[in-house]
Amino acid sequence: MTAVKCNPDPQVLRLLAALGTGFDCASKAEIEQVLNMGVDPSRIIYAQPCKTKSYVRYAAQNGVKQMTFDNADELYKTKQLFPDAELYLRILTDDSASLCRLSQKFGASLDSTAELLELAKKLELNVVGVAFHVGSGASDPKAFLKAVQDARYVFDQAHALGFEMHTLDVGGGFCGETFEAMAAVLASALDMYFPPHIRIIGEPGRYYVSTAFTIACHIIARRPVADATLGTTSYMLYLNDGVYGNFSSIIFDHQNPIPQVLQHGLEFKYGLRRSGYDTPSMTEYSIWGPTCDGIDVISSSCVFPEVLEVGDWLYFEDMGGKFACRLLTYSQTLINNQPTPSAQPLASMASATAMTLSTSAANLVPALFWVADLRGFLIYTYLFLRCRMGDIRYGLECCLRFRVRFLASYISLRFDAVKKKLKWGWIDH
């Protein structure tokens, strides 16, 4: 199961679907997106223990039976809306060694699991498995061992009540650097505590997608900061993207994106690896987003041998994690990311996979431009035509509300952009 929330880019999801993964969806929109790709509902788990009622109804109407729960109200909700659901009891984990602690929000403690299972039995609901998540960016493999032991305990409780549980969902929490160590502990714990006929599923998110995207940003402004004592000048650089955009992972995911120089003047520097010897004098920078908010900071200190200027470009690798695609802004570009020999999980799955992901990154922004332009173009053309066709009342309204002149220039601007895209072959999207 791939955690859709970590990167809902359609091309990423299409690729993963083609590779045969299932999908962990957390909302109606995510379920809808995956179903619209032609994925069978049996490959989807609605892995949100506290669900919106209308989303449960949608899941029921579309045959998405697998879903998680961790409290009694959720069981009553399921009884009312989807009594045939296949339920997974999400249990609490020790996620204290993770970057994003999910057990603060979700998961039943072992004190409450017996009671919940009894209630499920009374309501004649179908509990088919246990789910857990050790927290994103987990660093202690023992968290998996403990979670598997706890899951075994709950399987036994369920068995005693007459449930035939058949699946254990080990969640996410994996990342490239620690994958081997985590997987080794998890695999031996599963061997020790679960017989082979129990189906094991996982919900990796960041592990699949984070290395698949690189973000390139434009330097839109620069401020020198002179240090009279040291006689040095450092700079504050302002980019066209920040924590309210694709760098939200700094705040929500505790990430530290590493800036690298993409273009300085006419020099293209992508992929250039520098040694300390060729960079004797360095200039220090702090890097900021485009908003007026003081928390919109991407890097409080970094150094480059170049004295960067407005108009130069920086890039940041491994930016495919959480929410990257949802928050794409107009003024920002994604560039191809070639797989590197280290920690490249998708590349190790299949090199073709990595290549396709690279292409998807490059195609995504044009796709968004296209959709936004087309919509804007149609809306404004419609209003403009209503004015021209003599719908006076409507026309007056348009004049007042939207200012026809502005509309006309907006249309021609938009039209130019659309024409440009047609010329560049973006119409594919």
Ligand SMILES: Cc1ncc(COP(=O)(O)O)c(C=O)c1O
């Ligand atoms: C239920 C669930 N499954 C899977 C994931 C993906 O986790 P990760 O990116 O750590 O693999 C998340 C992340 O928020 C989650 O909430």
